[in-house]
Amino acid sequence: MKKASVKTPRIDGKETQERIKQAAQRLFALRGVDGVTVQEIVSAAGQRNNAALHYHFGSKRDLLKELVLDGAKLIDARRQAMLDEMEQSGAISVRALIEALAYPLLELGKQTGEYTYIRMIASLQLTDRELLREAVGDKWNLGYRRCLNQLASLLSHLPDPVLQQRLSLLGIYGSAIWAAWETAADAKTTNRFWEPAHSLSNVIDTLQAVVEVGPSSTTLELLTSTSHTERKKNRAAAASQ
Template structure:
């Protein structure tokens, strides 16, 4: 039931799936089993979010711990700690549609996603962002935080596309090259580290009281 619910949430979104849709997809006769185990559709979705987030967070935290011990903290390495736990999730757990579900929730049910994570199951993500802030002092902090949010949205959408192509078996020219994931990381790094344009700096100064520096 959880596998089918995750697949439906990934494809249709939280609001586009009914309890009966989940029951039918799981081959159940009525909704009693869903209500018995999960209470309702939202509680089931919350459990699905936490199931994957906990595994991703454990992997991220372990990767960051190793980088800190080895002295290997770089922008590229931290981006790897963000991305590879998500890419590895399906292989380790069989959660083939998790990234697409999260990407859909991020776009359409952001408040629900945040509440489900409880500021508890994304600590590795927060650690990565804190490291990136330290590694990119040349970018004004408010602008860097904006870019981190964009990379989060862009990254989930890109990885959702990767996940879908993997499952369809039709990776095509976008994901089949050996350099595809590395190239994707290049784009993340560029988004974060590129020098702000004069236009952006001017608008940033205007948006801050008295044009005070954010660092």
């Protein structure tokens, strides 16, 4: 009697796309965007050749843009909802705004089942910020910009050059610390730093301190000196015209 052949379940185009995206994002998170080839992505996704990636996404860069956008949409929706709630309740504070910057990132892993997005973005911030701007545009970082605008308003007593640097530092520090948090979450093992109940709140305390702490007398003196020098240069340039 002839045995019935067992057919391998057919994988449709949508499932292939998702496998490629999941494999690529994990590789980008673990090894950095520039450390991963198209061949490595398709192999990790269980595909036979590079044509699968090119067929579904066009190029590695196009795939990256789609991955960035997938996460950015979810993060922005959550962040804007938090901001709307703050504004409606009148409970806007520096602490609440930093939480609105942080929590949507930290919640993304639970939404998607993958703890890889933050590290992929951190890699792009170091190597290809232009790709981030192209992918997100003005539409999908609206919540981020709303947070920064609100922070700037609450911290308007700080000298503007200091304030602008502080907001940049908030992003730089946040990117590094949340990438470390994601690494621990992805490992799914006990982590002595993140396991204590107070850890996440304590980290947010430190980020709050970054923007709120008053500038030192040294910083203010250097700022005044720089401003005075720039004014002299401007007057000299105007006089020579």
